[in-house]
Amino acid sequence: MNQNTNKFKSKFCQWAQSNIPNDSMRKFTYSLNQVLNKHIFDSDNRVQIMIRSLADSGNLNFSYISNEVIIAPNKERESLYVGVLMPSWDKGLRDFCKDEYVYDSISWFFHYASQYVARSRIVDVISSLSIIYDRSCDFRGDKMLNFTTPKSAKNKDEFILAFWRETHARFHHEYRARERNLVSLVNKINALDPFIHRIFFNYLHAYKLYEGHFDEEAITSLDKTVDVIQQYARERMNINGTNNQREITLNAFGMDEREKYLLSRLYDIRNFFGGHPSISKWWDFSEMFEGDIKDFFDVIRRLLYKVVLHENENRKVEKNPSSWSQWFEENAMLLWESVWFEKIHKQIR
Incomplete structure (x- = not known):
């Protein structure tokens, strides 16, 4: 466990001491150790896929496929959809957290941490759309698909197929200057x-x-x-x-x-x-x-x-890591400060 992860563990344990019952606290440190030493690394064997419609994105006809992000309108062009790959840290935590208070705290943190990654990838897209197309889209559209699959060489094909089943999109890759600028910006912005x-x-x-x-x-x-x-x-x-x-x-x-x-x-x-x-x-x-x-x-x-x-x-902060467990070790405190409640509880009555 590296220095950054140790600091994260210490912060989380300090927070738990003030926020969960004493009987549960005795189990908290053990469960968190198991999660950090085993679960995070095991999660590299799974890929989580999220596909969302963007609010206020009607009539945007743009499609793009990379290893981490897919963008395309649905068949009717009612909405632009974004698909992202994200870590599966929030899945399978019940195996390591038998106590309900412990599970509640740890599972919510890793839910928010996984959500942060997904939102960051979508923010790369909607920020680019705002700058290039002068459109104000929102990732909180009315449709979302989320599932986990074993990591394999077939993941990109599974990703594209799942996206197509959800949207019936017709992908095209003949870009004019504006579309090329959009792709360039999506690849440059790093909301992680x-x-x-x-x-x-x-x-x-x-x-x-x-x-x-x-x-x-x-x-x-x-x-x-x-x-x-x-x-x-x-x-x-x-x-x-x-x-x-x-x-x-x-x-x-x-x-x-x-x-x-x-x-x-x-x-x-x-x-x-x-x-x-x-x-x-x-x-x-x-x-x-x-x-x-x-x-x-x-x-x-x-x-x-x-x-x-x-x-x-x-x-x-790496934008497209080859290993999400390594990324977590390097950025655990970044996630703690970005997604958890510690600072809010300290500064707001």
Whole structure:
């Protein structure tokens, strides 16, 4: 068990001490050890496949097949579907967790961890669709298929067949420039990295709000997008500023003077209207800043692409691992901080 996994184990045990009964706690450490030392590695012998329809994706006629992701519309083009391969960490845990409280805690964590992988792969797709096609899709569509199969050389064929049975899709691979850009972006975005995931979560949320005419809230989410990019710059690029983190981050990504002005203006508007209840012109926000909001989306799209390229060339979190057990060992704490309740319980009453 490596250092990262040991830290994860310690954190999970500390959390359990405060959240499950003492009688169950005695069994928790043993069960978690069994899961980490055996179950995670055994899971490499199985592949989990998830196929979901995307909400608000009608009439998108694009198809793509890789080893990890399949994208295509159903036969009627009512929805675009995305299929992903994901680890099966959440399956078979009952064999290692006989106590109900222990099972409840450990199985929920690994459910969220597996879900994080699946969502990350879909976020790669819907983020690319937003940037290239200007479409705001959501992975919480109305149809989902999920199943597990033994790992074998036939998995890709099983994946394609399952996708076809669910969608009756007609795959085509004659790409024009726009489709080639979309494929390139899907392959570059890596939402398994929580910084990238959070950046695109806030950007996609801003886009949805803007479509719904919630302009003030869209501004707040756009500024959050830039804020996470500043965190990325601090953690991944060693760029630290006391009072000028935004400015030095934008300089590092080569943004020009007009772009930096727009993103400073975004920050000011967010502070005046979104950070606190505004003290004037609260009814007139959309009328006053309609033109600005479109400019903000344009400049943030350019910034997003620069961040994606930087992550792509300086990758810390593997996008397409050959072994999910090894990936888990390297990223157990990443999952703990991203999907579990520890920080929420500490900071929210």
